Amino acid sequence: MTTMNALFSELADHHEAIARSLRAHVAAMPMHSDEHTDTAFPGRVVAAARHIHPAVGSRQIEALRHIADAHPNGITTGPVAKKMSYDQPNLYLTLQALMRPQFNLVRKDDSVSPHRYYLTDQLVDAAGGA
Numbered sequence: 001m002t003t004m005n006a007l008f009s010e011l012a013d014h015h016e017a018i019a020r021s022l023r024a025h026v027a028a029m030p031m032h033s034d035e036h037t038d039t040a041f042p043g044r045v046v047a048a049a050r051h052i053h054p055a056v057g058s059r060q061i062e063a064l065r066h067i068a069d070a071h072p073n074g075i076t077t078g079p080v081a082k083k084m085s086y087d088q089p090n091l092y093l094t095l096q097a098l099m100r101p102q103f104n105l106v107r108k109d110d111s112v113s114p115h116r117y118y119l120t121d122q123l124v125d126a127a128g129g130a
Contacts, residue, residue: 041127042068045119048126053103059086060105063094067106067117071124074109074116 045068049056056064066080081091095117098106105123109116119127 041071044127045071045123048123048128049105052105052123052126056098056103056105059084059090059094060098060103063091063098064105064119064123067119068127071119074118076114076116078114080117 042065045064046061049061049064062084063080066083067075069075070079077088077091077095080086081088084091086094095106095108097103099108104120107118107120109118
């Protein structure tokens with residue numbers, strides 16, 4: 001059993017090394033032409049988000065675009081879910097991922113109901129402000 005544990009542990013280490021390498025390659029790749037020419041604030045937010053964390057997924061990027069469109073006023077989940085044709089439970093999971101410390105791209109205002117979501121200052125600064 002110990003041999004199997006060691007084998008799985010080594011396999012996991014190799015998998016993590018490959019994932020880090022792939023993320024580094026993705027980060028070094030030129031941006032897609034539509035993002036490269038998109039100098040509007042939402043486009044800059046997307047580029048900055050990908051620079052901060054190359055593993056940002058397509059649904060997360062889509063949510064960020066809608067939050068950036070609402071900047072600086074923030075937005076609730078209802079309009080974002082409708083624009084994305086995405087159900088709210090999945091949107092909550094998407095937003096929670098963007099709020100995790102390793103991403104730190106979105107913040108939630110719990111003091112209002114319904115909650116509002118905003119871009120973090122870090123992301124706004126990285127995108128050149130709005």
